[in-house]
Amino acid sequence: MFTWLLNFVYLALVTVASPYLVWAAVTKGKYREGFAEKFLGRVPGRPERTSQHLWLHAVSVGEVNLLAPLIKALQQTYPGITFHITTTTKAGHELAKTKYAEHTVSYAPLDFSWSVSRAYRQIQPDAVLLAELELWPNLIRFADRHDAKIAVVNGRLSEKSHRGYDRIRFLVGPLLKKLDWIGAQDETYAGRFIDLGANPDNIQVTGSIKFDGITPDRQNxxxxxxxxxxxxxxxxxxxxxxxxxxxxxxxxxxxxxxxxxxxxxxxxxxxxxxxxxxxxxxxxxxxxxxxxxxxxxxxxxxxxxxxxxxxxxxxxxxxxxxxxxxxxxxxxxxxxxxxxxxxxxxxxxxxxxxxxxxxxxxxxxxxxxxxxxxxxxxxxxxxxxxxxxxxxxxxxxxxxxxxxxxxxxxQGATTRTIDGLKPLLDPPKIVKFRTAA
Known part of the structure; x- marks a missing residue:
């Protein structure tokens, strides 16, 4: 019942926003691409013969960039691991396609139950890592249904976001409890996650990955x-x-x-x-x-x-x-x-x-x-x-x-993040390729 109520709310919001969406698509080129991926969950399937496959979600350019040191560290820790990277914005998608050409990149499914379910069946992730914070109810709730762990990396929760989420604490609290792990950038953010209902045992202060992977060498x-x-x-x-x-x-x-x-x-x-x-x-x-x-x-x-x-x-x-x-x-x-x-x-x-x-x-x-x-x-x-x-x-x-x-x-947040994720990823699952539905 809750799932279909969410679908109804999302459809109502899309209907109300449709004049702006059409205007933005015509004048700015936004929202035109990836219709099947966003609305129907028709994303590329999981590669064959992979020991582990992770779904990394980054909203836009900033989050896409911070994935670089994390991906590199995961590859060093888990040889043979593969990634499916999703983004929300056009700019983020274009950057991800260029920056991570060797990996699978698509637009993220919108949080309708049918699109999220199909995306999970296609990607077949062993774990879903959300960069910074994306509290989409179906995306989080369906992870367990599809035998996937789900975590937030480089988690941040601004004072403004905290106030907004506090108004819908009845919805946010249960979602945060479903997260298997949260790597928070600092103690303040960690405290805000806990205040909204996250399990304190599943939160670790890692620092910000944005400090990592940055070269101070002007001669690059x-x-x-x-x-x-x-x-x-x-x-x-x-x-x-x-x-x-x-x-x-x-x-x-x-x-x-x-x-x-x-x-x-x-x-x-x-x-x-x-x-x-x-x-x-x-x-x-x-x-x-x-x-x-x-x-x-x-x-x-x-x-x-x-x-x-x-x-x-x-x-x-x-x-x-x-x-x-x-x-x-x-x-x-x-x-x-x-x-x-x-x-x-x-x-x-x-x-x-x-x-x-x-x-x-x-x-x-x-x-x-x-x-x-x-x-x-x-x-x-x-x-x-x-x-x-x-x-x-x-x-x-x-x-x-x-x-x-x-x-x-x-610097050093990436190493602390990998250490925090190990209980979710160790030992690597040895899986047989499953045919996507």
Missing amino acids: PQTLAFRELAGLARENIVWLAGSTQQGEEPIMLEAFRAARQEIHRLKLLLVPRHPHRFDEVATYLESQSIPFQRRSQLTADNRSESDILLIDSVGELSAWWGTADIAFVGGSLGNRGGQNMIEPAAYGAAVSVGPNTWNFKDVVERLRAAEALTVVRDAESLTAFVVKAAQDTTWRQQQGERAKEVVLAQ
Whole structure:
């Protein structure tokens, strides 16, 4: 009865949202792809002759990226293990197809009972690992029906999410109890999981996997290739504004114009958070009559000569951060709650963010405690930060070194996560290939 009630609620929500869904599909290209995978659970089947097969679910680009060190560690621990990776967003799906080409990648089924059941029958996972947190009732409840363990890795539960889930505690509590293991990023998140009803015995504080798998080496091949592609000379001061949201690009441009009057060697690399905004940002830059180039138009024979480069590509931000002397991490001047500032910190850039960073509160607190982060509030304070970082080389490098030390000190979450998962995965099941229904 509960299952069909959920189906009814989901269908009602889809019906109410259908005008927006159609509009987004037509204007932004969202929600068009993967209909059979999402609504019918028609995902690729389990490979034959595998000792263990894991279903890894990552919502979007950030979660897709954090899977890399975990997959590598699992392969080292369990030779022969295979993975089916699902994502929710188009950007996440495109990145996963590129980043994990050797593994099976599909869109995740929507939480209708028929689509989730069919996906389980097709994938036949021995365990399902949810990156950060995805509390979909049928996805969690059906794991046991299909003889699969289910766990959360790199678990995080923001204060805002905790308040929201607390309003439906009657539903969330039983779901959390069905999770076989939760690897929480810190004690605060662990406490929130327990408060909502999770079994304390199944929770372990592992730290954040996002600190792992990040190279502090600016001389890595991809970063060096990007420096050349962007025409960045040694004397240039490179400011990268990454993961920017709507409304932030005008602030970046205003600050760049002001700072450029004093710092003639300054270059701006602008990386919008969402691919569907690439053209929107390009149109805005054109309206300002300021020369810029798009990364998608650059080749080995056509390198950038502009002071502003729009990075209109997916999955490259990590390596582009390695080119930056100065960083601004977007989503923090509006109401988004901030984006991940760990990568520019790891490279030793002088990092700035806006005041609204509740999604990464723990990381911000660590960086600020080490005097390794600058908070700006508008174009004026951002300009002052950029000018100071550009002119005072010693100050810039010291802030960057402190940021790098914070990141390196937090690494090791992947190893702790593997240790926490071993009771679920040991000993490896020896299974015969089952024909999908």
